[in-house]
Amino acid sequence: MSDGIKILKIAKQGKKYRVETSEGEHLLTEDTLIKFLVRKDASYSEAEFKEILKHDEENRLFERVLRYLAQQSRSENEVREYLSKHGEGEAAEKIILRLKALNYLDDRLFAQNLFNYAVNNFRGPRYLEARLQKSGVAIKITKEVLERYGEELEKELISEILKKNKEKAKEKPARKQKELMFQKLLRAGFSYGAVQSCLRDAEFIDESARLLPEKVRRLEDKFSGLSESKKREKILRRLLGEGYSYEEVMLHLKSE
Secondary structure, three states, X not given: XXXXXXXXXXXXXXXXXXXXXXXXXXXXXXXXXXXXOXXXXXEEOHHHHHHXXXXXXXXXXXXXXXXXXXXXOOOHHXXXXXXXXXXXXXHHHHHHHHHHHOOOOOHHHHXXXXXXXXXXXXXXXXXXXXXXXXXXXXXXXXXXXXXXXXXXXXXXXXXXHHHHOOOOOOOOOHHHHHHXXXXXXXXXXXXXXXXXXXXXXXXXXXXXXXXXXXXXXXXXXXOOOOXXXXXXXXXXXXXXXXXXXXXXXXXXXXXX
């Protein structure tokens, strides 16, 4: 075409602009209109208009990535994986560089934020390490952050968790409470050694003994249809599973 592509009409549509051209309609961002001075009656060669559309597509993708980052902090690797699903390699690399220039993408800051989250939410170093590895953060940065998560801090957080949970399971035998807490702390990402060390000296409120007679009576009723030996076996297994010792269970069974 000798006259190239001519802009016939521009109308705002939501946050974007509907641009009617001699070759068809396009929905463009305001940034694109400003950058290329797109206005009514302006004309562009096919190559020029192709560049306009390319820029607009990159701009849309950039805005999409910003929304992705707004949901939560992301690592560079996570953003690259997101871009690989939604854009071409050249556009993705431009967006990565643009995000870094704007300080929206910084793996050291990402790792620091994740460290703060772990500490504030009582998560251990194994949790932090797993999250950093999953996010694709460089080994060097991961090691630097983990060095900050020393044994003293780990034990301090475990002690706080023990204090907060001191009253929650007091109706269970101390042995069962310790077992459940051990599992809870490991799931939270604390190291085996630190958990063992803290639980070794921990004291638990144990009010289970006063509840045992009533538990035996309820189980007697529940298994009343069984023979005496089967009934005692069922009760014994159930209460041993709850953390009571063989001796104290048998003592109450005998008294029954």
